[in-house]
Amino acid sequence: MIWGAVVLASICWAITFGWSDGNFWLKIGLSVAVVSLYSLFWKKPNLSFHLRSFAWGLLSAFILYFIFLLGNKIAPAILPGAKTQVGGIYSLGAGSNRVLIFLLLFFITGPGEEIFWRGFLQDRLMERWGNIRGSLMTTALYAGVHIFSWNLMLILAALVAGAFWGLLYLWRRDLLVQITSHSFWSAVIF
Numbered sequence: 001m002i003w004g005a006v007v008l009a010s011i012c013w014a015i016t017f018g019w020s021d022g023n024f025w026l027k028i029g030l031s032v033a034v035v036s037l038y039s040l041f042w043k044k045p046n047l048s049f050h051l052r053s054f055a056w057g058l059l060s061a062f063i064l065y066f067i068f069l070l071g072n073k074i075a076p077a078i079l080p081g082a083k084t085q086v087g088g089i090y091s092l093g094a095g096s097n098r099v100l101i102f103l104l105l106f107f108i109t110g111p112g113e114e115i116f117w118r119g120f121l122q123d124r125l126m127e128r129w130g131n132i133r134g135s136l137m138t139t140a141l142y143a144g145v146h147i148f149s150w151n152l153m154l155i156l157a158a159l160v161a162g163a164f165w166g167l168l169y170l171w172r173r174d175l176l177v178q179i180t181s182h183s184f185w186s187a188v189i190f
Contacts, residue, residue: 001042002124006141009035009116013145025096029104032112039120046119047175056172057180064164064185071160075153085153102187110183117142117162118169118178126170135166142166161185 012031016024039045075082117138126134142162146155169178 002121002128005035005038005042005116005121005124008038009141009145010148014148017146017148017150023096025101025104029108032109032116035116036112039116043120043123045115045175046173047179049176050174053172053174053176054180056174057177058184060164060168060177060181061184061188064161064181065188067160067164068157068189071157075156079152082153085151088151089154089157101190105190106183106187110186111179114165114175114178114182118165119175122166122169131170135170139163139166 009031012034016027016031019027072086075086079085121141122134122138124134125137128134129137139159139162143155143159146158149155165178165182168181169175172178
């Protein structure tokens with residue numbers, strides 16, 4: 001079940017980034033829907049609807065936004081070609097309706113990724129390997145599926161965001177915090 005999820009996510013992300021036909025945002029939305037449905041088949045997500053969970057999610061989205069803002073300033077000094085690669089990430093949206101991108105990120109990709117990566121995979125890996133190793137494995141796998149983009153900055157971004165959300169989940173164990181954080185952050189960043 002765990003490794004089936006990893007293989008499925010790898011296939012979905014490989015198709016999303018590797019298949020040049022079609023709209024990138026629709027492909028990633030479909031990929032996230034597929035892995036989310038897989039995880040929902042095996043495990044019902046533990047969601048609590050509390051105002052404080054929503055507030056923690058918003059706060060963490062803003063913190064992550066500022067981490068990325070700082071990273072955007074520092075990365076070009078450390079990694080040659082960083083600006084070009086960041087531009088390549090944002091060019092994924094070229095020619096797409098910005099409202100459609102926002103809606104996909106906010107209502108499908110953000111919630112779906114958190115249901116799959118943290119609510120299912122990180123939970124399962126923590127049960128099997130312990131909290132720290134399970135969280136680290138999830139972060140590595142989350143960054144790893146982004147290798148199919150062949151964009152170092154996107155892989156590093158996934159590593160940073162995955163570690164942030166993984167630690168947040170390890171701390172709060174509240175999927176609504178994760179979903180709120182991921183949905184707001186990704187909708188604003190793109």
